[in-house]
């Protein structure tokens with residue numbers, strides 16, 4: 001996954017390739033289908049001019065969209081070669097679990113391949129209702145609502161809850177889906193510096209005399225840095241300034257908390273967090289998303305959110321896999337325990353080698369490399385040695401602070417992690433990233 005602002009893939013890649021193609025001959029741009037008479041009036045003109053991805057591919061320096069032919073635990077097959085994968089979000093290692101596959105197959109047989117309709121009209125299955133009840137119980141909230149993607153969940157909730165006169169307070173590192181939700185909402189957006197509670201309070205205090213509602217929105221685990229939100233401070237500020245709190249727990253559900261309920265459970269603050277957003281595309285080993293909160297509020301989202309209403313409902317297979325994953329999360333805590341053992345191994349191993357992992361507190365482990373070209377060289381060295389990982393370059397990270405983003409899963413073996421560390425050690429020493 002390329003996260004957050006790397007949704008702006010063009011910018012990210014162009015920067016990479018600008019850096020790496022100095023002095024190289026650019027390859028020919030692909031021929032436009034039809035040459036318009038006046039290119040400056042053609043909305044396709046920018047696409048015709050865009051050759052950087054092709055240039056990067058020709059140089060073997062395009063790290064994104066690499067196709068996986070097969071997957072087995074921490075190992076994937078790419079171009080006929082087995083590679084150790086680091087950076088996926090299969091935190092509990094359930095995507096290949098035979099029980100999830102069986103459940104998905106059975107739902108496919110019962111309900112078919114698609115709902116072909118919106119939840120609002122003809123797309124609600126009994127399975128949606130069953131899953132929403134189960135999720136509400138799991139999250140210890142009165143109600144839950146599912147979405148066809150976590151991204152649509154962010155758009156739906158933020159846009160439905162924050163109106164034109166309301167104010168949204170956002171951590172600068174929040175996921176792109178939340179930022180796009182703010183754009184849809186017409187609310188005033190106040191971005192506070194990442195994890196900076198003084199900055200958040202400054203914004204809240206400055207707005208104290210303004211009308212309208214307030215919603216503080218934060219990732220639970222930040223998808224780039226792996227930091228955990230400072231929820232106790234956020235909740236205290238929300239109380240002081242009369243704000244509601246929403247946590248995007250995409251990377252925390254199944255991962256954080258004594259029973260895997262996420263960031264609020266981790267801090268013992270489940271009752272204080274008003275809305276918890278989740279995605280099924282990570283620990284739940286499926287696809288889709290959900291919101292959990294008060295019944296009246298969830299019902300409002302259900303009847304108002306355009307990205308929920310005007311899209312086809314989540315298919316049965318995906319939901320059946322999630323229902324099975326929920327059972328496993330509760331019955332088999334050892335997946336989460338193994339995940340955290342692996343987190344300890346990777347954090348400890350990288351620290352011992354002298355890498356800077358930017359204070360990560362979670363299975364997401366950024367390795368700070370610095371200059372963009374060095375990050376690309378690091379990625380390439382790891383790739384050639386059989387490790388599948390991805391760099392993140394500006395603008396998805398600050399200039400001069402390029403990283404290689406890694407993450408661990410429950411199904412990485414000790415041998416795989418040791419091999420990973422060996423490969424990173426060779427790349428890091430060879431490039432002067434570590435001594």
Ligand SMILES: Cc1ncc(COP(=O)(O)O)c(C=O)c1O
Pocket residue numbers: 001003149150151152154175177219223248250251279280281287288289
């Ligand atoms: C923090 C965060 N929120 C939301 C999403 C969107 O989730 P989905 O993949 O289900 O669209 C992601 C996905 O990467 C994420 O990292």
